[in-house]
Amino acid sequence: MKKKDLEYFKRLLLEKRRKLLEQVGYLEERALNSTTTDSSGELSAYPFHMADQGTDADEREKAFLFASREGRYLYHLDKALERIENGSYGKCRACGGDINIERLKAVPHATMCIECKSKEEQEAFRRRPIKRE
Ligand SMILES: [Zn+2]
Numbered sequence: 001m002k003k004k005d006l007e008y009f010k011r012l013l014l015e016k017r018r019k020l021l022e023q024v025g026y027l028e029e030r031a032l033n034s035t036t037t038d039s040s041g042e043l044s045a046y047p048f049h050m051a052d053q054g055t056d057a058d059e060r061e062k063a064f065l066f067a068s069r070e071g072r073y074l075y076h077l078d079k080a081l082e083r084i085e086n087g088s089y090g091k092c093r094a095c096g097g098d099i100n101i102e103r104l105k106a107v108p109h110a111t112m113c114i115e116c117k118s119k120e121e122q123e124a125f126r127r128r129p130i131k132r133e
Contacts, residue, residue: 001090080109
């Protein structure tokens with residue numbers, strides 16, 4: 001993926017992340033401040049090891065957050081940002097092919113191309129537990 005596209009998705013992911021944190025009323029000022037792109041426009045380091053910082057109260061709040069639906073979404077956003085940093089962003093984890101850019105615009109934390117994703121969903125559907133009364 002082009003650097004320009006990566007920066008676009010990084011901004012998109014950070015924006016989604018910020019909104020999500022706002023929505024759950026959880027603001028990690030230090031993290032937000034350190035994730036902005038620097039003046040040269042280079043991708044700046046992203047703090048993945050947030051658990052290393054913060055107090056016990058923060059940790060409890062995080063534990064609570066990560067148990068929620070929003071928390072899991074946040075986890076996926078963070079994982080996507082991690083992939084941007086390590087260069088694997090936009091690659092399908094099943095077939096290794098490029099994920100369609102329009103799909104990424106709709107679901108920036110997607111880890112699979114649409115073909116593999118729908119295959120997986122069909123598979124999950126076939127394997128669903130049969131309910132017995
Ligand atoms: Zn695929």
